[in-house]
Amino acid sequence: xxxxxxxxxxxxxxxxxxxxxxxxxxxxxxxxxxxxxxxxxxxxxxxxxxxxxxxxxxxxxxxxxxxxxxxxxxxxxxxxxxxxxxxxxxxxxxxxxxxxxxxxxxxxxxxxxxxxxxxxxxxxxxxxxxxxxxxxxxxxxxxxxxxxxxxxxxxxxxxxxxxxxxxxxxxxxxxxxxxxxxxxxxxxxxxxxxxxxxxxxxxxxxxxxxxxxxxxxxxxxxxxxxxxxxxxxxxxxxxxxxxxxxxxxxxxxxxxxxxxxxxxxxxxxxxxxxxx
Amino acid sequence: xxxxxxxxxxxxxxxxxxxxxxxxxxxxxxxxxxxxxxxxxxxxxxxxxxxxxxxxxxxxxxxxxxxxxxxxxxxxxxxxxxxxxxxxxxxxxxxxxxxxxxxxxxxxxxxxxxxxxxxxxxxxxxxxxxxxxxxxxxxxxxxxxxxxxxxxxxxxxxxxxxxxxxxxxxxxxxxxxxxxxxxxxxxxxxxxxxxxxxxxxxxxxxxxxxxxxxxxxxxxxxxxxxxxxxxxxxxxxxxxxxxxxxxxxxxxxxxxxxxxxxxxxxxxxxxxxxxxxxxxxxxxxxxxxxxxxxxxxxxxxxxxxxxxxxxxxxxxxxxxxxxxxxxxxxxxxxxxxxxxxxxxxxxxxxxxxxxxxxxxxxxxxxxxxxxxxxxxxxxxxxxxxxxxxxxxxxxxxxxxxxxxxxxxxxxx
Numbered sequence: 136x137x138x139x140x141x142x143x144x145x146x147x148x149x150x151x152x153x154x155x156x157x158x159x160x161x162x163x164x165x166x167x168x169x170x171x172x173x174x175x176x177x178x179x180x181x182x183x184x185x186x187x188x189x190x191x192x193x194x195x196x197x198x199x200x201x202x203x204x205x206x207x208x209x210x211x212x213x214x215x216x217x218x219x220x221x222x223x224x225x226x227x228x229x230x231x232x233x234x235x236x237x238x239x240x241x242x243x244x245x246x247x248x249x250x251x252x253x254x255x256x257x258x259x260x261x262x263x264x265x266x267x268x269x270x271x272x273x274x275x276x277x278x279x280x281x282x283x284x285x286x287x288x289x290x291x292x293x294x295x296x297x298x299x300x301x302x303x304x305x306x307x308x309x310x311x312x313x314x315x316x317x318x319x320x321x322x323x324x325x326x327x328x329x330x331x332x333x334x335x336x337x338x339x340x341x342x343x344x345x346x347x348x349x350x351x352x353x354x355x356x357x358x359x360x361x362x363x364x365x366x367x368x369x370x371x372x373x374x375x376x377x378x379x380x381x382x383x384x385x386x387x388x389x390x391x392x393x394x395x396x397x398x399x400x401x402x403x404x405x406x407x408x409x410x411x
Numbered sequence: 412x413x414x415x416x417x418x419x420x421x422x423x424x425x426x427x428x429x430x431x432x433x434x435x436x437x438x439x440x441x442x443x444x445x446x447x448x449x450x451x452x453x454x455x456x457x458x459x460x461x462x463x464x465x466x467x468x469x470x471x472x473x474x475x476x477x478x479x480x481x482x483x484x485x486x487x488x489x490x491x492x493x494x495x496x497x498x499x500x501x502x503x504x505x506x507x508x509x510x511x512x513x514x515x516x517x518x519x520x521x522x523x524x525x526x527x528x529x530x531x532x533x534x535x536x537x538x539x540x541x542x543x544x545x546x547x548x549x550x551x552x553x554x555x556x557x558x559x560x561x562x563x564x565x566x567x568x569x570x571x572x573x574x575x576x577x578x579x580x581x582x583x584x585x586x587x588x589x590x591x592x593x594x595x596x597x598x599x600x601x602x603x604x605x606x607x608x609x610x611x612x613x614x615x616x617x618x619x620x621x622x623x624x625x626x627x628x629x630x631x632x633x634x635x636x637x638x639x640x641x642x643x644x645x646x647x648x649x650x651x652x653x654x655x656x657x658x659x660x661x662x663x664x665x666x667x668x669x670x671x672x673x674x675x676x677x678x679x680x681x682x683x684x685x686x687x688x689x690x691x692x693x694x695x696x697x698x699x700x701x702x703x704x705x706x707x708x709x710x711x712x713x714x715x716x717x718x719x720x721x722x723x724x725x726x727x728x729x730x731x732x733x734x735x736x737x738x739x740x741x742x743x744x745x746x747x748x749x750x751x752x753x754x755x756x757x758x759x760x761x762x763x764x765x766x767x768x769x770x771x772x773x774x775x776x777x778x779x780x781x782x783x784x785x786x787x788x789x790x791x792x793x794x795x796x797x798x799x800x801x802x803x804x805x806x807x808x809x810x811x812x813x814x815x816x817x818x819x820x821x822x823x
Contacts, residue, residue, distance in 0.1 A: 229462075236775070237775045237777070238775045239773055239774060240773075240774045242774075247771050247773060249770075249771075260540075261538075262542065262613075262614075263541055263543075264533040264538055264543040264544035265529075266536050266538040282532060283525070284526050284530065285455075286523075286524050287465035287466065287525070288541075288543050288610070290462060294616030295768075295770045296462070296768065296770070300455075300525065302454065302455050302458075302460075303453075325525070326454060326524075327525055327526060391772065392616070392770050396615065403772065405772070409772065409773075
């Protein structure tokens with residue numbers, strides 16, 4: 136009997152030590168880099184300081200990024216999927232940008248693709264218990280892989296199945312590199328969620344270089360650049376003269392599941408034979 | 412070593428059944444440890460969870476363990492806030508069951524999150540808009556309340572009293588704060604027990620889940636089942652040591668409390684069904700219910716286990732004087748209440764997840780009904796968590812004074 140009692144005390148002390156230890160570790164780790172800092176560092180690497188200071192940009196809501204996908208034009212080549220896989224170094228069994236063959240109510244086939252919709256009222260953002268995912272002032276819904284605890288509530292909450300989880304440690308090369316591009320971002324660790332970023336690294340670096348996302352290729356998402364029929368248009372909704380702002384005025388468009396009130400920033404032009 | 416073997420041999424000879432029980436618990440814990448280490452080493456790859464069904468058996472374990480621990484705050488509330496003195500006699504074991512339930516849930520959660528090393532992140536990086544954040548904070552704070560409420564039991568135990576003479580006095584001192592602490596505990600429990608239902612209830616895109624009744628049904632079922640389970644465990648323990656611990660009047664009162672709340676839960680559940688599936692026909696929900704009925708095991712028929720066997724029968728046992736007088740019926744009611752809660756939490760979780768969300772604008776059948784059957788490693792961890800809970804209950808009942816004499820006399 137005495138041994139058992141003695142063990143209980145040891146367990147108790149071990150538990151107390153664990154609590155104390157984790158508080159200390161918590162304090163130390165709260166200094167980890169956020170995604171924002173990592174991007175800042177990347178900028179510093181690739182650009183001379185002069186350019187950065189002259190054009191040094193902040194995310195202050197002067198831009199609002201959005202995408203238009205013209206389902207009349209899409210031919211279903213899936214280049215957008217492949218370029219995304221390569222540039223964002225997405226595992227082969229995961230998709231940030233998905234493709235489905237679809238059919239209208241009247242029976243006419245069309246091609247459906249879906250990146251993350253970067254909702255203005257994103258369910259994934261409101262449910263995240265750690266603010267690992269949030270919407271920037273420029274409309275991008277982004278992830279901080281350093282904050283994510285891997286609870287997967289964002290996956291459960293996203294109405295569009297747009298979120299993926301790293302179930303395993305990433306091994307081996309992507310099947311889409313280098314044919315469709317090279318990895319431009321770091322691989323995500325095991326145990327965190329991830330999603331399409333609208334190639335945030337290109338946007339932020341491009342703005343710092345004085346480029347215009349949506350017009351200059353180096354500052355535009357890979358899926359938009361690669362599209363052979365220009366079915367995808369990317370740009371700034373706050374700029375009334377941007378291509379996307381003009382097209383949204385001219386063309387009939389809809390967004391996915393508008394009834395849910397998520398206010399997506401991806402607009403679709405309906406295919407032939409679909410009434411909206 | 413030889414002394415230890417001697418102790419074990421004596422133990423086996425004098426109490427073979429108890430030894431066998433400890434052996435079973437030991438095996439369960441070892442199975443859990445092996446599975447847990449596998450999960451931590453290889454990651455969640457070893458589960459059958461997927462991007463489309465990212466929550467499964469472990470979430471059911473969390474939700475059930477927390478629900479079954481709800482007797483702690485509810486019986487403490489009756490005893491210390493409503494000042495029904497007789498309930499103090501059962502409040503402590505209720506708190507202990509709560510402690511075991513909450514620690515079990517945390518064990519399962521630690522396995523479930525992709526980055527267990529970051530479990531503390533919600534405490535630092537607040538997202539006050541997230542129900543899950545609120546739950547995390549409440550569960551952490553409430554666990555501290557449980558530790559505080561349980562501290563007198565530990566301090567009064569023979570083990571502490573023999574080594575630390577002031578233990579019992581300190582315990583008594585801490586116990587004075589129990590009413591105040593109970594109020595905090597009540598607030599925290601009401602919040603997170605309900606929010607666990609809201610975790611599902613607030614998701615607009617899930618037609619099976621999106622409704623305001625889920626938070627209320629979660630807390631009602633938890634309080635009802637938690638109280639019945641506490642009573643059943645008490646009665647079981649009385650039979651083990653062949654000595655009554657609570658008076659018949661208290662037993663009747665707790666049984667009525669649990670039974671009536673269970674009936675209240677069933678009434679709400681009936682209206683939840685009537686309002687969302689019988690009297691109204693939101694197309695998406697109708698479609699989802701048809702899918703559940705035809706293509707999954709989560710249809711209405713499955714609810715028979717949950718509602719009739721797991722809630723109505725225990726409620727009837729609790730509310731019928733002739734039945735609740737008999738120990739075996741009370742224990743049966745407790746076991747059925749556990750079945751009811753576990754099946755309900757499983758049903759709620761899985762029924763919402765297996766119904767696909769149709770976000771594509773076309774008419775093609777793009778999204779099949781999802782399937783999920785837990786993997787071996789998931790069962791292993793679940794068995795380990797259950798083993799931990801049973802081991803804790805066994806040790807607690809064996810070594811802690813969980814049925815204290817009233818503290819009234821000691822007050823000055």
